Structure formats: structure tokens, C-alpha cells
Amino acid sequence: MSHSDNNRLRSIWQAGGTVFNSMLKIPSAFAAEIMANQGWDSLTIDLQHGPVSDRDVFGMLQAIFTTSTVPLVRIPWNEPSIIMRMLDAGCYGVIGPMINTRAEAEAFVGACRYPPEGYRSYGPYRTGLEAGPDYSDRGSDTPIAIAMIETAAALHNLDAILSVPGLDAIFIGPNDLARSLKAQQHGGSSELDVTDAIDEIIAAAQRHDIVAGIYTPTPEDAVRMMEQGCQFIALSADAYLLASAAGQVLKRVRANTG
Numbered sequence: 001m002s003h004s005d006n007n008r009l010r011s012i013w014q015a016g017g018t019v020f021n022s023m024l025k026i027p028s029a030f031a032a033e034i035m036a037n038q039g040w041d042s043l044t045i046d047l048q049h050g051p052v053s054d055r056d057v058f059g060m061l062q063a064i065f066t067t068s069t070v071p072l073v074r075i076p077w078n079e080p081s082i083i084m085r086m087l088d089a090g091c092y093g094v095i096g097p098m099i100n101t102r103a104e105a106e107a108f109v110g111a112c113r114y115p116p117e118g119y120r121s122y123g124p125y126r127t128g129l130e131a132g133p134d135y136s137d138r139g140s141d142t143p144i145a146i147a148m149i150e151t152a153a154a155l156h157n158l159d160a161i162l163s164v165p166g167l168d169a170i171f172i173g174p175n176d177l178a179r180s181l182k183a184q185q186h187g188g189s190s191e192l193d194v195t196d197a198i199d200e201i202i203a204a205a206q207r208h209d210i211v212a213g214i215y216t217p218t219p220e221d222a223v224r225m226m227e228q229g230c231q232f233i234a235l236s237a238d239a240y241l242l243a244s245a246a247g248q249v250l251k252r253v254r255a256n257t258g
């Protein structure tokens with residue numbers, strides 16, 4: 001497969017479409033290959049939550065690149081060295097967790113772009129194999145920079161974050177967002193509803209002409225969020241999908257025996 005065109009996810013978004021993605025938490029090239037063969041537009045290798053380490057990423061990328069699925073990575077924290085190493089290895093986009101201020105968003109986007117747009121250091125040792133020898137000439141426009149909005153602070157600084165040049169998309173983390181908003185309300189009700197906050201974030205992204213994305217645990221949530229305007233849907237994760245399929249099969253067979 002050739003990724004030598006510009007990032008395919010941008011073409012989907014520019015045509016008004018939705019990118020369907022899932023998270024990879026199983027540190028295995030084989031598991032990544034199985035997931036990539038199911039037709040996801042993109043898959044996100046998750047270095048933030050789960051047992052995947054830097055060293056696992058290489059084989060997982062090689063497996064994903066046997067298909068047209070676009071590989072992204074979620075870094076453990078907003079830190080430039082891991083962003084650069086993941087882009088050099090061949091990830092086509094980075095999801096940065098817990099981006100709370102404009103300065104953090106600028107640092108995040110800058111690490112994904114070569115000068116003059118950013119401060120990414122040169123050294124794409126594997127990317128050229130997939131993206132072609134001219135990668136370094138267009139290395140600044142190929143990677144997708146996706147900032148996670150998942151705290152009360154980020155909600156407060158929404159317009160400042162969303163107006164950072166070069167930011168492609170935001171990704172809402174509903175779990176952290178709920179915890180952060182609840183903490184801000186000094187404990188508040190245990191059933192805090194984050195629907196209003198999510199609506200506010202999607203509306204702000206649309207105002208700034210930035211793609212809105214969100215994590216959704218179920219297909220029903222995914223459809224609902226897509227209808228609300230999200231164009232990047234991260235639906236569940238390999239580990240959860242394996243658990244769910246295995247559990248359902250066993251339940252069905254037990255229901256039909258003694």
C-alpha cells in the first residue's frame with residue numbers, strides 16, 4: 001500500500017466524512033494486523049493507557065501498513081521527544097492527552113511540524129519507506145495533530161487552544177472530562193452530565209473549522225456523536241472488543257447447553 005499521498009484522513013474530513021478509528025491496547029503486531037484488516041479508517045496505538053511500550057510500536061506499524069488503515073499514536077503525555085520518535089517511526093498522526101492551555105497546544109503542534117511551522121527535529125528513519133523519499137519536503141503537512149480536550153481547564157481555554165495554527169482536530173475524552181468537571185464542582189453529584197460540555201466543545205471546534213472527535217465505548221454512542229457533528233470517532237479498543245466477543249460467544253453456547 002502506498003501512503004505517498006498526503007494524509008488520507010484529511011481527504012475524508014475535507015469531503016465532509018467521518019473517520020472511524022479504534023484504539024490498540026494489545027502490544028502485538030498480530031492483533032494490530034487483525035484490527036487493521038477490519039476496515040477501520042485509522043487505528044490509534046495507545047501509549048497512554050495500556051501495556052503497549054515504544055518498542056511494540058514498530059512491529060504494530062509494520063502490520064497496519066499492510067492495509068490502507070492510517071496509523072495514529074496516542075502519546076503518554078504532551079512531551080516532544082516521544083512525539084518526534086513516533087513520527088520518525090511512521091505514525092501518521094499524534095493524539096496528545098490533557099492539552100489544557102494555548103501554550104501546551106502550541107508546544108504540541110510545534111513538535112509535529114518541521115521549521116518554520118514548528119520545531120520538529122529531522123530524522124525520519126522509517127517514514128520514507130512508506131511515505132516516499134520526498135517525505136521530508138512535506139513532513140510538516142503529513143502528520144495530523146490532535147489535541148485532547150478532557151479537563152475543566154481546557155474547557156475554560158477552548159478558544160485559545162482551538163485557534164492555534166496547525167491544529168487539525170480535537171479529541172474529547174469523556175471519562176477524564178467528567179472527573180475533572182466533577183472535581184471542579186467540589187464533589188458535586190455523582191451522576192455529572194457532561195453532555196452540555198461536549199456540545200460546547202463540538203460547537204467551538206466547528207466555529208474554528210477544526211475537526212471534532214470523541215471516544216465512544218459503543219456503536220450507539222458513536223452514531224449519536226457522529227450525528228452531533230463529530231468527524232473523528234474512536235470506537236472502543238482491541239482489548240475491549242476481544243473481551244466482548246469472547247464473552248458473548250461463551251454466553252450463547254452456555255445458554256444452549258445443559
Ligand code: 3PY
Pocket residue numbers: 150172173174175176177215
Ligand atoms: C477519556 O475518556 O478520558 C479518554 O481519554 C478516552 O480515550
Ligand code: MG
Pocket residue numbers: 097150173175176
Ligand atoms: Mg483521558
